[in-house]
Amino acid sequence: MANSRKKQAKEASTASTRGPQPLRGWGLVIARIIWAAIAFTDLIVLILGVPALTIQVQKPCLDLTRATCSSLQLLPTQMATAQFLGISPGAYAAYTVTCDLLITLLFLIIGALIFWHKSNDWMGLFVSILLITFGGLGIDLVHTNALPGPLPSNNLIFLIYDFLSILSGALSLLVWPALGLFFCTFPDGRLVPRWSWIFPCLFVVQFVFYVLPSPWNFQNWPPSLQLLEILLVYGGSVGAQIYRYFFVASPLQRQQIKWLAFGFGLVVFVLLPLENILQILNGPHSILQLADPFTLMFDYLPIPLAIGVALLRYRLWDIDRVINRTLVYGLLTLILAGIYLGLVFSGEALLVGIVGKNDDLVIVGSTLIVAILFQPLRRGIQNGIDRRFYRQKYDAQRTLNAFSDTLHQQTDLAQLSEQIVAIVQETMQPTHISLWLCGPVGKESDGAPPGQE
Template sequence: MNQMRMKRKATSAHLRSDTLLQGRWLLAARLFWVILALAIVVLNVLSVPAVIASTFLTPEISGELHTLGLSQTLYLTLVVGMNGMCIICYLAMAALLFWRRSGDRMAFFGSLTLLTFGGVVDGFPSNVSGASLAWNLVIFVPFLLGQVSFLAFFFLFPSGRFVPRWTGWFTLLCVPYWFVMFFFPALTAGPLGFLVIPFLLTAVIAQVYRYRRVSTFRERQQTKWVVFGFVLAILCFILSRLLVFVLPPTVLNSQVAGNLLGGGSACLALMLIPIFLGIAILRDRLFDIDLIINRTLVYGLLTSILVTLYVGLTIGLESLVGLIARQTSQPVSIVLSTLVIAAIFQPLRHRVQNVIDRRFYRRKYDAQKTLAAFASTLHNEVDVQELSEHVLAVVNETMQPAHISLWLCATKPGIEQWRSITSAS
């Protein structure tokens, strides 16, 4: 047993050392990161005036601001500030990963991904419209690094190795693709622009394969953190797009409102990505991600059901009161709907919790039920042999070990006798 534990520790230590950057490689990687970070910061600062003139403060937007009576200074402060905060969030998390874990290959690559993707692909340099050829050549290298590293991150995370191995060759296909898309942006509107979908699907498939076949428990927790962050970002972005059904047409057709509301929601969604990615790499055990996902599913579904019921009850009761009393009584319908929602909240929450547990946490749900049933039988069981067999059955069902041994101590005056009850799973 001790030899097996020592062998496992040696294997894990070998894997950890294999993912570390050491010596000259570490020095070269750090030097490259610092130079690239300084270049990206300078590029963002230099590109701000051009982005303001070409995107945020066009003649049409200036006229609309004048019509609305809004100050250009306030408008630019909000728009540039929101985009700047998003870029700073990426750069700050990249710097934190670099400062804390630059010697780890995966952490360093994650830092490089956040630096190039957030600083260039989603930063001010790529938003400069009508840029000269010289400017495009300057930002092409960090732009290409950002796009390729963003895809390669999902092929490498969390172990730092390409899984499956052919994903390494698939990553190389991104280089000519983004070269064409960068220097010939008109092709984005054509069929070539949809080729990004196979790249994204391949990344998803690779992560699913890694999670189910290769990842350890800790690596699966890291994967859950990253996936949870991306799902939240996507949901935030989708919810912001649903504003088209709420806002009046005058606001929807406004470029000022589009830059403020649409740009702000997009920045908020994008800022979630580096936060959860940093947690996954640095502090994946900070919180129980399974509990967070469970509560998010339960209360997200519960909120959706209650809101739908509340709106439906309010409209239905108001119509019913109108038919009976020949007049609308909105306060009565609101009070009755609120009372109904308050009455069904707890039963509905427990029902949703059970559905989520059975559907997504089936093994844990069955284990809890088995343990609860076993606890109820302990008060009535007096035979040691039957109780021992029952204990073995419960442990086998809930934990599913490869081998089970139960040792019982039968004491006599001055003598201790041990007997073993063994069960193989």
């Protein structure tokens, strides 16, 4: 039994390291024709959907559950805030469409670049058309949902709009299983493990419950059931990537998976919590009431960038360094912000009873303390993260630092050679080490071997 499992793991690992097989012949021609048909439909939906969205977002959403409205439409309370701030419906529509077009163009550009460089393998075609479809149909399907809105009087134009609405709706149904398939096949296009086809099916079930009317609609479920559903659908797909990373992926594929995890992790663990914090600070007449178009754009921003880097340019940047710096400076910012706020509030409370209220003195003193703590905290956080997540690199760095400290004191060439070999073996762990020493020109080495292995 154990031998059988080892054999299966070895076969899976061997298949993964071969990389994706390029498409050839009629298979490549048919795949590109399907890609072109879907991309053309996406672009038509985009061209007609943006003007329709411009008209739609100028009207208030009277459905408080937003089940029948676009996610970018304003509720009556938000409309009142816009009027209070002097923002007209036309100005809000221009702002909304600008944010929408920026993130849409990013999806389209990354998708086109992937097609340009990887149109001869099915994974490149699949990821490319998936990104283009997300951009064409709109984030949260805002372009598709806006199409029935204008209702042109001309019968022919009405039929065109109606046909495109039905066609884009069918494409939106395919997006969700395609998203599940993407998570289970990235980056080489193979299902790992083989039974992970279940997860794309779960994405379909999830989409059905999103479009069902109340009370079956997913947004009306109890919070505990919503959490269970999210863990099952998205957690299963993440689990498939984790299994692939540790048991199947090659070293290069692991770098690609890290880029993918970095992009989605930045959204889930940084941007979405930050958005929730902003909602807590949101007041009845705050401009944050109108921040949905910007936050929606910002939430999706890292995803196409991470996918594009993972598939196209993952060898140019060291993802470990990017993750390391993100962890270090993210934690450093949070800690310093907490210290600064604590010093400001505590300093004001202490000084009120001594010299009266003096905000300038408290702010200047708190700023100086934070500036003094910056470097020690950064070094401490860096060492802590290196010890916890990059232990091998941390130990190697310590070993090299200790070796450099003793190098200038070493005079015995044979002993120095042994130390160099040991240090390289410990820090780099190569499969083979050779050290060759050149003697003085014109002289033979005194019994010392010319090389050491």
